[in-house]
Amino acid sequence: MSTGTALVGAPLRRPAGGLRALRRTSAKVGLALTLLFLLIMLVAPLVAPYDPYDQDLSSALSPPSAVHWLGADQYGRDMLSRVIYGTRTAFLAVLVADGLALVVGCAMGLVAGFFGGWAEAVIMRLVDMLLAFPYLLLALIIVAALGPGLTNSMIAIGIVYTPQYARLIRGQVLAVRQADYVRAARALGASRLRQMLRHVLPNSFPPILVMATLQAGSVVVETAGLSFLGLGAQPPSPDWGALLADGQSYFLTAWWIATFPGLAIFLLVLGFNLLGDALRDHFDPRRGA
Amino acid sequence: MGTPALQGESRVTRYLANRLVQLLLVLTGISVIVFFTMHVLPGDVATMLLGERATQAQLIDLRHQLGLDQPVVVQYLDFVRQMLHGDFGTSLRSSRPALSDVWVAFPVTLQLSLASLAIATALGVPIGVVAATRPGGILDNVLMTATLFGVSMPIFWLGLMLLLVFGGWLGWLPIGGLMPTGVDVPRVTGMTVLDSLLSGRPDLFVESVTYLILPAVTLATVPLAMIARITRSEMLAMASLDHVRTARAKGMPERRVILRHILRNAMIPVITVIGLQLGLLLSGAVLTETIFALPGLGRLMVDSILSRDYPVVQAGALFVALVFVVVNLAVDLTYGLLDPRIRRA
Numbered sequence: 001m002s003t004g005t006a007l008v009g010a011p012l013r014r015p016a017g018g019l020r021a022l023r024r025t026s027a028k029v030g031l032a033l034t035l036l037f038l039l040i041m042l043v044a045p046l047v048a049p050y051d052p053y054d055q056d057l058s059s060a061l062s063p064p065s066a067v068h069w070l071g072a073d074q075y076g077r078d079m080l081s082r083v084i085y086g087t088r089t090a091f092l093a094v095l096v097a098d099g100l101a102l103v104v105g106c107a108m109g110l111v112a113g114f115f116g117g118w119a120e121a122v123i124m125r126l127v128d129m130l131l132a133f134p135y136l137l138l139a140l141i142i143v144a145a146l147g148p149g150l151t152n153s154m155i156a157i158g159i160v161y162t163p164q165y166a167r168l169i170r171g172q173v174l175a176v177r178q179a180d181y182v183r184a185a186r187a188l189g190a191s192r193l194r195q196m197l198r199h200v201l202p203n204s205f206p207p208i209l210v211m212a213t214l215q216a217g218s219v220v221v222e223t224a225g226l227s228f229l230g231l232g233a234q235p236p237s238p239d240w241g242a243l244l245a246d247g248q249s250y251f252l253t254a255w256w257i258a259t260f261p262g263l264a265i266f267l268l269v270l271g272f273n274l275l276g277d278a279l280r281d282h283f284d285p286r287r288g289a
Numbered sequence: 290m291g292t293p294a295l296q297g298e299s300r301v302t303r304y305l306a307n308r309l310v311q312l313l314l315v316l317t318g319i320s321v322i323v324f325f326t327m328h329v330l331p332g333d334v335a336t337m338l339l340g341e342r343a344t345q346a347q348l349i350d351l352r353h354q355l356g357l358d359q360p361v362v363v364q365y366l367d368f369v370r371q372m373l374h375g376d377f378g379t380s381l382r383s384s385r386p387a388l389s390d391v392w393v394a395f396p397v398t399l400q401l402s403l404a405s406l407a408i409a410t411a412l413g414v415p416i417g418v419v420a421a422t423r424p425g426g427i428l429d430n431v432l433m434t435a436t437l438f439g440v441s442m443p444i445f446w447l448g449l450m451l452l453l454v455f456g457g458w459l460g461w462l463p464i465g466g467l468m469p470t471g472v473d474v475p476r477v478t479g480m481t482v483l484d485s486l487l488s489g490r491p492d493l494f495v496e497s498v499t500y501l502i503l504p505a506v507t508l509a510t511v512p513l514a515m516i517a518r519i520t521r522s523e524m525l526a527m528a529s530l531d532h533v534r535t536a537r538a539k540g541m542p543e544r545r546v547i548l549r550h551i552l553r554n555a556m557i558p559v560i561t562v563i564g565l566q567l568g569l570l571l572s573g574a575v576l577t578e579t580i581f582a583l584p585g586l587g588r589l590m591v592d593s594i595l596s597r598d599y600p601v602v603q604a605g606a607l608f609v610a611l612v613f614v615v616v617n618l619a620v621d622l623t624y625g626l627l628d629p630r631i632r633r634a
Contacts, residue, residue: 026434129318134572134613137590137606144594144602145326221443225576228445229591244446248580251449252457252464259453262446270441277437 021282030274071256100158105165113173153232217272378600396479398585404505417520439514523555564620
């Protein structure tokens, strides 16, 4: 949340030696966790032992066993299958919310940084305004306006993170605009669009990557949080947050319903955070401790 | 006139005036955002209030009553005028003024946030200090891994797990709520812990604290981890400065170097982070309040969203935003007080 903004304007090292960012054990663990969940998402239908929507009232609330490894919920649905299918919503949220924030935020930042003047004034005041809002409150207001639901909650979270990208990219543009190679491009008559897309954007890639990875973790937690509150994915969809909300009603009698979806959220977010930290330390060593 | 002290004073006044103008701008912006998301995006408020089956005549009538047939700018100015008079409309659920519902719920959130911040600070700062004394050591690695776990923790899950273990399995602490059913603390501030003290009831005090422990610990997790990480990195940054090396060269005991020369300076940014966390806690308590069934502001907002009680959503959003912005301004000003370099800049 607060991690990305400090990167603004930081002199950047070009990625040296490809995967050097992954030397540390923590980075490897982060990458392994993220890839594991990605793999689970891709092969969900193959590895899930049951249909995540299949009800079997005879095994309702049955604890973890050889039949249901992670137990079954109040309708006898297999928790393992539901948690496995939950990876889909989690990655979808990252793709939609983080993607939306990245695309819109970068566009805003590029325009503000490159054109200056009133465009910059309008965009950056809007960014300041959005940043002055506590992010969860902003997400709640947007969901209130759009109506509860998974798509709307992802849009809301996307909007909440947009200003951070805008601010990051504007800082990058201001820093890179005066670099010799951009000035050279300008002197050679490159259009503003070409300068932005060919020179500024590619050179801003490392901090964007760092921010996108760190935000991915926050996006997963917050989408699940909104679903948990009943404002995101609606039952019976196997969303981790919604599963947790289900489990809350039964947590004293059937602890497994809430425990495993929460564990899944935690591990995926941990993966993104470890990876993001490693990337940040790699591209901006001054901030690494 | 012209003395440094006076010049300093006028500079402080100018800075304050500047910040207050900024505050007003931000608040205006927030009111615009809240107004437009509530009034323009959701389509038709009248249909929402009357339901799909309302007749066209009823809809037109209600739109006129609510002023929805006026131009948007006029509607916004009306909204601001009413707001400045403290009138946020009437809750559609409780039929009380929306602001009074918000006002009743706020102390619950405030008490929870303050308790969490106290826990996060009391543990986070020492953890950061200990980790920084031997960077790269085993203890540092263990503590920093733990804080990373803390940052990655979905607190709604942690809350449930703590409830399960300490409330359910061990039975040491109560499972949610503010006080036992049927027990009421005489309301003074609305914060149960403080009110039980003010009314001279130590038994209620103990009771209210036991109800506060789990939610406060849950909500404290993320800020605790952040405070520990910031403390550690600020300590390490300070430790490499010249005055620290000089202190060591003079033969000052390490303990004194750490406490007097490193920690004291490192605390300035740490205090800022702690202050900023309060704003986030006040707005972020909604998940914790849901798990622990606390009738706080976050819970009120979510319930109001789910039941489309827009006056309360609006009042709550503006109230929280106002508190958030004011707390952050206060933190900035404290920062200036703590660090003379900023005051003079």
